[in-house]
Amino acid sequence: MKQLLLAACLLTLMISCKKEDEMKNKAPLAYVEVPKESHKELYGLWTGTLQPEYDSYVRNEDDTTDTGYEDGPKKITIKINRIHNDSIFGQSIVGGNQRPLKGILTKMGANLFVTLDEPGKAKDDGRFELSFTNDTLHGSWIIYKPNKKIIPKKKLKLVQKQFVYNPHFMLSKELDDAIVEWDTPLQRQDTVTDEDGEEHIYLEDIYRVASDEIFHINASTDTLTEESLKNLRKLDLEIVRNCVFARHGYSFKKSSLRYFFEFSDWYVPVSNNVDKDLTVLEKQNIALLKRMEEYATDHYDTFGR
Amino acid sequence: MLRITLYYVPYSTTASFLKIKQTEIETLPEYRYIFYAHVYTSIFVLLFGFLQFFNNHSKTWRLIHRFSGYQYAFLLLAFAAPSGLYMGFYANGGLWSKVSFTILSLLWWLSTFIAMQKIKKREFASHRNWMIRSYSLCLSAITLRIWKVVLVYFFQMPPMDNYQIIAWLGWIPNLLIAELIIYNQSKIKT
Numbered sequence: 001m002k003q004l005l006l007a008a009c010l011l012t013l014m015i016s017c018k019k020e021d022e023m024k025n026k027a028p029l030a031y032v033e034v035p036k037e038s039h040k041e042l043y044g045l046w047t048g049t050l051q052p053e054y055d056s057y058v059r060n061e062d063d064t065t066d067t068g069y070e071d072g073p074k075k076i077t078i079k080i081n082r083i084h085n086d087s088i089f090g091q092s093i094v095g096g097n098q099r100p101l102k103g104i105l106t107k108m109g110a111n112l113f114v115t116l117d118e119p120g121k122a123k124d125d126g127r128f129e130l131s132f133t134n135d136t137l138h139g140s141w142i143i144y145k146p147n148k149k150i151i152p153k154k155k156l157k158l159v160q161k162q163f164v165y166n167p168h169f170m171l172s173k174e175l176d177d178a179i180v181e182w183d184t185p186l187q188r189q190d191t192v193t194d195e196d197g198e199e200h201i202y203l204e205d206i207y208r209v210a211s212d213e214i215f216h217i218n219a220s221t222d223t224l225t226e227e228s229l230k231n232l233r234k235l236d237l238e239i240v241r242n243c244v245f246a247r248h249g250y251s252f253k254k255s256s257l258r259y260f261f262e263f264s265d266w267y268v269p270v271s272n273n274v275d276k277d278l279t280v281l282e283k284q285n286i287a288l289l290k291r292m293e294e295y296a297t298d299h300y301d302t303f304g305r
Numbered sequence: 306m307l308r309i310t311l312y313y314v315p316y317s318t319t320a321s322f323l324k325i326k327q328t329e330i331e332t333l334p335e336y337r338y339i340f341y342a343h344v345y346t347s348i349f350v351l352l353f354g355f356l357q358f359f360n361n362h363s364k365t366w367r368l369i370h371r372f373s374g375y376q377y378a379f380l381l382l383a384f385a386a387p388s389g390l391y392m393g394f395y396a397n398g399g400l401w402s403k404v405s406f407t408i409l410s411l412l413w414w415l416s417t418f419i420a421m422q423k424i425k426k427r428e429f430a431s432h433r434n435w436m437i438r439s440y441s442l443c444l445s446a447i448t449l450r451i452w453k454v455v456l457v458y459f460f461q462m463p464p465m466d467n468y469q470i471i472a473w474l475g476w477i478p479n480l481l482i483a484e485l486i487i488y489n490q491s492k493i494k495t
Contacts (some may be wrong), residue, residue, distance in 0.1 A: 209444060211463060226328045231465035295324040300464060301457040303450045304309045305322045 039083045039112070041151040046158035047268050050094060052078040052151035053140075066148045075262045077251070077269050078116070078128070078137070088114060092128070096253030098272045099125065114139075121136050124150050135160065163249050163268045165277070167220035171243060172264040181235055181256050206235065208235045218245045219285040234296035241289040244282050248274035265288060276283065306447060310348045316341065329395050336395070346380045347446060353377040354440045378421050381443075381483035384412035385422045402472035409476050413442040441483035442476055449475025456475045 051073045060066045080090040083105060090101040103116035112132040118125035124147065130139035138157040146152040148214065158280040178267050192200050213232055217240050229237065242250075242257050251269035261267045278286070299305065312321040318330050318337050329336040353373040360370045393406030420435035453470045456462065 209461075226325055230325055231463045233461070233463055291319075291324050291327070295321075296464070299321070301454065303454055304312075305450070305453075 036085060037083060038085065042080050042083060042088075042112075042132070045079060045161050045163055045268060045270060046078045046080065048156055050074045050141065050156035050294045051155045053153045054151060056153035057151045060148075063148065068148055068151055071149065072255075074147065074159070075258070075269060076156060076269070090116065092116070092118060093251045093269050093272065095255065095258060096251045096272050097122075097124070098251065101128070103128070120144055123147055128156075130156075130158075161268055163270045164266075165248055166266070167247060167279075168218070169247050169264070169266045170218060171178065171215055171260065172265060173215060181210070184282055197254045208233070210235045210239055214239045214243075219289065220279070220282055221246055222285075224285045224288055225283065226288070226292070229292050232292070232296075233289065234293055234300060237289050237293045237296060241286055241293070244278070244286060245274055248277045250274045306351060307348060310344060310451075313341065313344050325397070333395070335395070336392075339388045339391050342384045343392060346384040346388075347396065349379045350380050350385045351443060351446060353380070354443050357436065357440070374424075378417055381439075382414060384422075386410050386417070390446060398468035398472060401411055402469045405472040405476075409442060409445060412476075412480075416442065424457050434490075437486055438480065441479040445476035445479055448479055 023144045039212070052071050054069070057068050059069055063267040074095050077093040078090060079093070080088065082089045088101075088103045088104050088105045090103075092099045092101055095242070096129070101116040101118060103114055114128070114130045114132065114137070116128040116130070118127070124143065126141050126143040126145075128139065128141050130137045136157055136159055139155075141154045141156060143150060143152045187203050190202055192202065194200060211233065214236050217232075219240050220243075229240075232240070234305070239260055243261070245252075246261040246264070246267050249268055249270035251272050252261065253272075282292070309321075317323070323330060323337075323340070326336070326340075341476060353376045356373045357377065360366050387410075388413070389410035390407060393403060393410050396403045416435050416439040420432050420439055423432035423435055449471050452474045453467060455457045456467055456470060
């Protein structure tokens with residue numbers, strides 16, 4: 001029995017040795033040419049606004065699904081990862097949508113021109129045509145296959161920006177007059193009787209307004225308590241919580257949330273998932289804020305406490 | 306009312322109202338038990354109290370009246386009002402709502418206690434008057450929640466500003482109406 005075991009051990013040893021030998025022989029047979037990296041000054045994050053060109057779009061008034069005119073300006077980040085000879089690789093991040101980019105860099109005189117293509121699988125993929133002058137990347141984006149929801153041509157002007165996580169960043173006060181959530185009004189039915197005694201029923205939109213507290217409560221630096229959050233409405237809680245994600249460069253999918261943060265200079269959307277970057281304190285505050293939001297959703301305007 | 310009681314069945318320390326009471330749940334070990342004593346007894350107090358206003362002086366009704374009256378008084382004096390007092394100390398909405406809920410629970414307990422003393426002395430009229438006061442305060446459980454819906458509908462105030470108002474609006478008008486009823490009845494009799 002012992003001999004048998006010994007034999008088995010030896011056999012496995014021999015086999016593993018043989019494998020290693022084979023690998024050694026196969027490894028660096030051919031000499032692979034390492035592409036030359038160039039224009040490293042373009043590497044990094046470029047942010048700006050993606051501004052729809054409404055002239056490029058013809059609205060079909062009879063078609064109610066034709067909602068392209070609602071497509072507004074959005075903050076965009078283009079991340080350039082590598083430039084090999086004339087090939088350029090990166091990512092575009094718009095409205096929570098992260099797309100890989102691949103393109104070509106051409107040089108004409110002192111000017112650099114870049115075309116960057118999104119993969120084309122999604123219905124809102126397109127091509128960027130940009131030029132690099134005076135430290136800005138500017139140009140246009142054109143959709144591959146036009147559809148009813150998106151303006152087919154957009155202009156953009158990007159400046160290079162460093163993304164830094166700073167827990168002390170707060171929502172811009174510039175927003176002061178506009179802390180209203182315009183995207184999802186509550187609709188309430190109202191009846192009005194006019195002079196002739198006729199009743200008119202109409203729908204009234206009620207917009208949610210955030211309070212001033214959102215400029216003072218920081219869920220990235222302070223340990224929040226129930227007591228300090230109890231008097232906040234649901235919208236306030238949502239903003240305070242999402243401000244944490246904004247500081248980490250989260251690219252919001254919901255336009256209503258994006259709207260609040262795009263007013264702040266420091267906001268650079270760099271990723272559509274920042275969960276792993278959150279600090280322990282932030283995670284703890286987020287859990288508390290979520291709980292308060294749940295309560296506010298279920299109980300703010302209903303019969304009960 | 307039954308529906309909002311059922312939010313708390315089965316027992317859970319994170320249900321509904323307790324979602325914003327986790328500080329108390331975590332720092333005061335007794336809070337959860339006193340809270341549940343309040344929730345589970347109050348629904349019966351409301352129900353037994355309601356039955357008391359249908360006494361047509363037949364023999365069966367007299368029995369029912371006496372039975373549910375004892376239930377009302379016992380559950381209220383032993384559980385619902387003292388637990389209300391305790392929770393009043395930790396009420397949401399700061400000092401003013403704490404003061405309100407504390408006064409409310411003291412008055413609730415006292416009016417019920419006096420009403421019991423009166424019936425023991427067989428003073429029916431004043432027993433009735435004190436019970437009207439007691440039940441009007443009891444009904445603040447319902448009126449407070451109605452006021453909340455009304456106020457939120459008209460003015461979308463921050464939740465705790467709202468709460469401070471309903472803390473008072475929940476029981477003072479009730480008590481005034483109770484006094485009005487008592488006053489009118491005494492006028493009819495004399």
